[in-house]
Amino acid sequence: MIWDILQQINPALIGLVFLGATSGLLVGSIPGLSVTMATAILVTVTYSWTIENAMALIMGLYVAGVFSGAVSAILINIPGAPAAVITKLDGFPMTEKGEAAEALWIATFQSFIGSLVGLFLLAILAKPITNIALQFSPLDYFLIAVFGLTAVGALTAKDYTKGLISAIIGLFLSSIGREAIMGTARFSFGITNLQAGINLIAALIGLFGFTEVLTQIYRGSYSAIANKAGKVKPDFKGALKYLSLSIRSSIIGTFIGALPGCGGPVAALISYDSAKKTVKNPTRPFGEGAEEGIVASEAANNACVGGALIPMLTLGIPGDAVTAVILAAFLVHGLSPGPLLFSESPELFHLILAGGFIGSISMLILGITVVPRLSKVVLIPKKILLPVVSVLCVIGSYAVNNSIFDVLVMMIIGFLGFILKNYDYPIAPIVLALVLGDIMDPSFRRAFAYVPSIPKLFLSIFQHPISLILFIMIVISVLSNFKLIKNIFAYKN
């Protein structure tokens, strides 16, 4: 296997992957742009290229692009990608304390570790993991999505009820438009543009971009953050002290990424929640600049790169939005990812792995050399930055579908996010629920179709090991946020 991968490496591959990584870093770190959009553009740009060159460029962009969402999340509290939603919880507080360079280094190195682990696991576990994922019933998909939302308690340190309400708002937004099974238009109120549903990228930009702009306007503080971003000083020894947490988070990320539709945000959330519960003495409390928070989030969401490629390459089912676009690239070049890929085009699988590994190294180099230059954006006064970010939000939300309506949605949802944030309703659960709603709804209804009575559906949880494990995780997640249980544990300690 290693020799097969090494055989794919040549100067052209290295050059294309590095070019893709640079592009991914620039695109992903600008709020308002997305790696998905950049990948989609690359598919059309590389249409006339060979599949090998196209994949090299796309893999570089994918690996670095997932990481680069953390750059803007850390520097200006606006995640550049959904997967960086969790990173900002501790990344931005570190920036506010003048530790932007340290936060960026941790994010860079842990993303590197996460990518390596994810790709390594992709190489050796593609087939076995696919077998487990194939056993997931619709009920299991529903339960893991429920677990993702109940774990939102990890994000709502103040009020669990408000966190769950935020998640419900996200589910409502996800249910707008034509649903997948019967094609019925829900909550569209006769508006034609709403029948396609709420565009996820526009909602993301609204909730994190425009909401942040309005929040800063409300606070009235327009001076630059007094932050010495400085050079990133690679501290490998310091970074390696988190190795066990990195690897654990990377394994979580890989497995979650292997579940179609889950992706970076869910992986980062579950990993963060796990770290919060298991790390005894974090550098700071989680949510206030804990380095472990960035470790858990970044290792998991970059490990998702390898994980998300598993179902895409082996089943032809995309693991997340970017792999859905990569799948399109395969089809455009006349190839069909699936079980036959390994037998008919094994060299392509090895090339993708080679591209991923080189992309990880490129990301590390760029993270040390280029990213600190990007940190200068923090020193720009907000009087200039906020209006420019608003324009970028307009560009980003328009570019997805060339639709002014999406820009309107972005602004409305941004204003809604501002109001909710003002009353201590967290924003991240809304985004997570927007993503998970598309999994939960059809899975829930299909689960019911198989076992058409509620008591039997509940009993079936105990008959299926995967369902039972997920159900127990949900119960623990919910109960651990009740005051009574917290008091019991506090008393015992």
Added chain:
Amino acid sequence: MKKLIKNSLFVQGLIFLIFSIFIINRAYNMRDFGESFLSPGIFPALFGGVLLILSLNLIIRGYKEVKKSGKNINYDNIDKVSLLNVIFIVMISLIYLWALSYLGFIISSIVYLFIFMFYIGERRIWILIAISILTPLISYLIFSIGLGISLP
């Protein structure tokens, strides 16, 4: 009763209660609701029901707060001036959105950026002009010409 209405948690709970009833009602009227488990109304009814329970939780907490605080009323301190600033920015953003379709991206953005920066306190005229003009031009060069992305 007046104290309850002024209690923030109680009002929030009430708003979400009404919203949950709306969702459940709409779900109930969707096709095949109650007849088929594949009905599109099943899932909205589920999360609408959960929202109803959560909103009742907020209402009860709000009630307990009022009862506990006695004569003290829990006001949310909203800075009205700051809120007006936000509303102004939202209004000019909506006007900007409207102008995009008629004036195009570059002209609309120049005007929008100028007004936005001026309103939040930037007074250096050379910065106002430079950023207002350069941002849309550079964006146009990168996105429209460089990446082939259509701008409004």
